[in-house]
Amino acid sequence: xxxxxxxxxxxxxxxxxxxxxxxxxxxxxxxxxxxxxxxxxxxxxxxxxxxxxxxxxxxxxxxxxxxxxxxxxxxxxxxxxxxxxxxxxxxxxxxxxxxxxxxxxxxxxxxxxxxxxxxxxxxxxxxxxxxxxxxxxxxxxxxxxxxxxxxxxxxxxxxxxxxxxxxxxxxxxxxxxxxxxxxxxxxxxxxxxxxxxxxxxxxxxxxxxxxxxxxxxxxxxxxxxxxxxxxxxxxxxxxxxxxxxxxxxxxxxxxxxxxxxxxxxxxxxxxxxxxxxxxxxxxxxxxxxxxxxxxxxxxxxxxxxxxxxxxxxxxxxxxxxxxxxxxxxx
Amino acid sequence: xxxxxxxxxxxxxxxxxxxxxxxxxxxxxxxxxxxxxxxxxxxxxxxxxxxxxxxxxxxxxxxxxxxxxxxxxxxxxxxxxxxxxxxxxxxxxxxxxxxxxxxxxxxxxxxxxxxxxxxxxxxxxxxxxxxxxxxxxxxxxxxxxxxxxxxxxxxxxxxxxxxxxxxxxxxxxxxxxxxxxxxxxxxxxxxxxxxxxxxxxxxxxxxxxxxxxxxxxxxxxxxxxxxxxxxxxxxxxxxxxxxxxxxxxxxxxxxxxxxxxxxxxxxxxxxxxxxxxxxxxxxxxxx
Numbered sequence: 001x002x003x004x005x006x007x008x009x010x011x012x013x014x015x016x017x018x019x020x021x022x023x024x025x026x027x028x029x030x031x032x033x034x035x036x037x038x039x040x041x042x043x044x045x046x047x048x049x050x051x052x053x054x055x056x057x058x059x060x061x062x063x064x065x066x067x068x069x070x071x072x073x074x075x076x077x078x079x080x081x082x083x084x085x086x087x088x089x090x091x092x093x094x095x096x097x098x099x100x101x102x103x104x105x106x107x108x109x110x111x112x113x114x115x116x117x118x119x120x121x122x123x124x125x126x127x128x129x130x131x132x133x134x135x136x137x138x139x140x141x142x143x144x145x146x147x148x149x150x151x152x153x154x155x156x157x158x159x160x161x162x163x164x165x166x167x168x169x170x171x172x173x174x175x176x177x178x179x180x181x182x183x184x185x186x187x188x189x190x191x192x193x194x195x196x197x198x199x200x201x202x203x204x205x206x207x208x209x210x211x212x213x214x215x216x217x218x219x220x221x222x223x224x225x226x227x228x229x230x231x232x233x234x235x236x237x238x239x240x241x242x243x244x245x246x247x248x249x250x251x252x253x254x255x256x257x258x259x260x261x262x263x264x265x266x267x268x269x270x271x272x273x274x275x276x277x278x279x280x281x282x283x284x285x286x287x288x289x290x291x292x293x294x295x296x297x298x299x300x301x302x303x304x305x306x307x308x309x310x311x312x313x314x315x316x317x318x319x320x321x322x323x324x325x326x327x328x329x330x
Numbered sequence: 331x332x333x334x335x336x337x338x339x340x341x342x343x344x345x346x347x348x349x350x351x352x353x354x355x356x357x358x359x360x361x362x363x364x365x366x367x368x369x370x371x372x373x374x375x376x377x378x379x380x381x382x383x384x385x386x387x388x389x390x391x392x393x394x395x396x397x398x399x400x401x402x403x404x405x406x407x408x409x410x411x412x413x414x415x416x417x418x419x420x421x422x423x424x425x426x427x428x429x430x431x432x433x434x435x436x437x438x439x440x441x442x443x444x445x446x447x448x449x450x451x452x453x454x455x456x457x458x459x460x461x462x463x464x465x466x467x468x469x470x471x472x473x474x475x476x477x478x479x480x481x482x483x484x485x486x487x488x489x490x491x492x493x494x495x496x497x498x499x500x501x502x503x504x505x506x507x508x509x510x511x512x513x514x515x516x517x518x519x520x521x522x523x524x525x526x527x528x529x530x531x532x533x534x535x536x537x538x539x540x541x542x543x544x545x546x547x548x549x550x551x552x553x554x555x556x557x558x559x560x561x562x563x564x565x566x567x568x569x570x571x572x573x574x575x576x577x578x579x580x581x582x583x584x585x586x587x588x589x590x591x592x593x594x595x596x597x598x599x600x601x602x603x604x605x606x607x608x609x610x611x612x613x614x615x616x617x
Contacts, residue, residue, distance in 0.1 A: 063423050109602070116362065116422065117605070120561045124598045127554055131594040245550065249430050256427060289438040295431025296415070302427075303419035 029163030041234040047269035050254035052223035054265045057255045061196035066122030069129035070099040070221040072243035074228020079148040088151035092229040099225015107217035133240040145239030346472040348579025349479025353534035355559035357527025363566015364503040365523035368425040373553030374436035379535020380544035389452040401532035409528030413521035448545030562604035
């Protein structure tokens with residue numbers, strides 16, 4: 001590990017890279033066709049779900065396969081609310097609150113479990129959410145899904161154009177991930193990581209481990225809920241397919257590939273969605289196959305040589321790796 | 331509310347369904363609890379077995395035995411391959427990723443070969459009819475399946491608790507380092523457990539095909555129910571898996587008959603209650 005406090009990627013300081021990345025992504029609507037722009041919009045939505053999985057999987061070391069549930073809660077909240085209120089910001093806040101609320105209830109039980117039991121319970125939560133979305137026909141439209149109206153900006157302008165929608169989603173995603181970046185470096189974030197590393201010691205030091213983990217779970221629920229509102233802005237449609245296991249699995253995959261960096265998680269999600277949709281469109285029907293191969297390749301790469309390579313390319317992760325063997329690992 | 335013969339038939343159905351779930355979940359329980367590998371592609375083995383039954387059985391006994399042999403050999407081979415893959419990714423989280431990938435690829439291949447339509451499989455000749463239970467017809471095959479399933483459950487219990495291989499298996503679960511020190515490679519043990527479990531799931535697919543037929547998505551359903559059963563019964567405990575499978579089977583069939591909207595949620599309610607009970611006990615013990 002380098003002694004420099006600046007994160008670097010291929011030798012370039014991270015702030016410069018971030019600035020260049022933001023500028024490049026802001027200019028996408030002028031550079032790419034409408035299909036690519038709408039694909040990028042969806043990629044950002046998936047990236048935000050992945051970031052919520054990152055918070056649980058990496059920060060507090062509790063891997064999850066159920067973030068699609070809170071994504072769904074947020075999306076349906078925004079879509080139903082959109083029938084009366086078109087303000088994107090109101091929908092975003094309402095969806096995040098609904099996601100956090102659902103996570104608060106479910107999380108109070110789930111944070112008492114660890115490892116495999118926690119993982120299986122999150123799968124169960126995701127499945128229950130999907131079935132509920134299919135069955136609550138009056139509210140969710142069942143298998144037919146629920147269409148929504150275009151969201152509007154605070155000034156009242158409706159977001160109809162793909163480029164405008166993309167810029168709105170990009171701005172929201174940047175604001176939310178920026179907020180998380182700050183949160184992860186605050187006392188709260190440090191405590192979360194400390195619990196992941198030394199749960200028993202933190203407990204002995206007087207920290208209420210369950211409450212802290214619950215807070216992390218609720219925050220992750222809020223992030224996934226917010227992503228749900230952005231899905232409505234991007235696609236103006238939500239169906240039980242969006243709440244399916246594959247959404248959670250994709251988020252976990254991106255979170256794992258992204259390792260300890262929120263930025264890398266975002267890029268991993270964009271890359272996975274890109275591979276799935278672009279290559280899947282080139283060879284129709286093969287996207288599950290490609291996605292499956294990406295999963296296997298990612299696991300293999302992390303298992304051995306690929307991991308050392310990644311460590312060399314990413315000179316320094318966003319925060320130091322765990323050095324203590326007693327840290328929780330699934 | 332007891333409503334006589336109808337409830338009896340639902341209860342028998344529940345036993346058949348529970349035993350079917352058990353034959354799949356027992357293997358997964360051994361994978362998770364004994365071999366210590368995270369396996370999320372277990373449902374794919376069931377689906378492949380069910381497709382093998384559709385392709386080979388054609389309602390004949392020879393077909394059934396051929397399909398069963400193909401499923402066991404193919405399942406064991408696939409399981410060995412899977413075990414090799416899992417050796418390359420030692421951590422549970424990476425194993426979860428790898429097996430999700432295997433499940434996606436498997437589902438894609440099966441759908442490419444047999445199409446996206448649900449298929450129905452006829453039981454072998456002579457078992458296609460129905461018997462009278464207190465004046466109501468009941469499919470013979472399900473009765474036979476109960477016998478086979480009970481036999482499988484008893485056989486598995488004998489292997490795990492009364493044979494040397496079973497003793498080694500339990501020893502690996504308790505203390506892998508000690509077993510390795512005794513000269514038994516844990517790696518080979520893990521591979522054997524995954525191979526046997528996958529073969530068992532594929533065989534369950536063949537035998538279960540006339541009850542729960544092959545169709546895309548069944549792999550996911552079977553995996554979810556198996557995971558519920560494994561976690562509710564305690565990973566590595568075949569006895570716990572049997573109890574959990576019977577409870578889930580019974581509740582599922584009862585709910586489908588009487589309260590269909592609640593049916594998809596009930597296995598998870600069982601899981602929640604089982605965990606609540608277990609953690610409650612733990613808390614009392616540690617206090």
